[in-house]
Amino acid sequence: MRKAILFPLLVLLAVVLGRTPAQPAAAPVKPVLITAVTSWFKDYPSNDAVWELQRQLERKSGGSLKIDWKGGPEIVSPFEAVDALSRGVFHMLNTSGAYYTQLVPEVVFLDYFDGPIKALRAAGVIDFFDKINQEKAGVKLLGVVRGASGYALYTRKPVTKLEDFKGLKIRATPTYVPLIKALGASPVTMRPGDIYTAMERGVVDGFAFPEVGTMDLKLHEVYCCMIRPPFWTGRTVLLMNLQAFQKLSPEHQKLLTDTMRNIDEQWVEPHFKKLLEIELRELVTKHGRK
Structure with a gap:
């Protein structure tokens, strides 16, 4: 009887002593956050x-690499953002x-290259501008996130002939200031977010702007x-930021550049x-603009 009781106890003791201690649950991997700022408000095209x-990025990385948007031009002026x-x-x-x-005068020439981004990349144009950005500003050119959008002129009153431009104040960026002057108008540099109020108050008589986006800023009003x-x-x-990019793991660097390449070559245009x-x-049709 004693043997019958002792044997099961010995078996139980052997199982308990031989059991591997429970391992604590692995801590979740903390995602790598890329803090981002845009030169336009969040919903601008x-x-x-x-x-x-x-x-x-979040889907392909399984949540290990994320973009953390901090804000738009309210965070830093577009004209000071690259320095920051x-x-x-x-x-x-x-x-x-x-x-x-x-900071990088040559960067505007990217706008003068015609053709799809895929062709520009194949010809070495994107790599060329990436190198210049790294050397002069310490930043890496990841990709082109808006297609070659046409710029038009928008005015408070009809302009039907060249002489009508004389004396007008036109919002512009440094890139096309020579054109505004050649038309006989006076260029005024300001942030996109200031155009509405400037037009409303007569600070400017018109502005140059991409064909896509005036409705998002309600400029059609x-x-x-x-x-x-x-x-x-x-x-x-x-x-x-070049140093921030270099601190990413090789896997995350490749994921970021490959994903951006797919977007600017296949999705943007x-x-x-x-x-x-x-x-x-x-x-x-809706707003009666001419």
């Missing part, structure tokens, strides 16, 4: 590709080359006429072509 990149980026105030910036010609065809095309670029068609139609 020039930022659309940034949000697409944000969605794709190069100093590491934040990691990523969506902006226009026209906003940082004081303060101009009567749109002067086309476009006089210039402009692209927006996504930049990253069709997206903005569709937006332009919608905006031009609504400006005429």
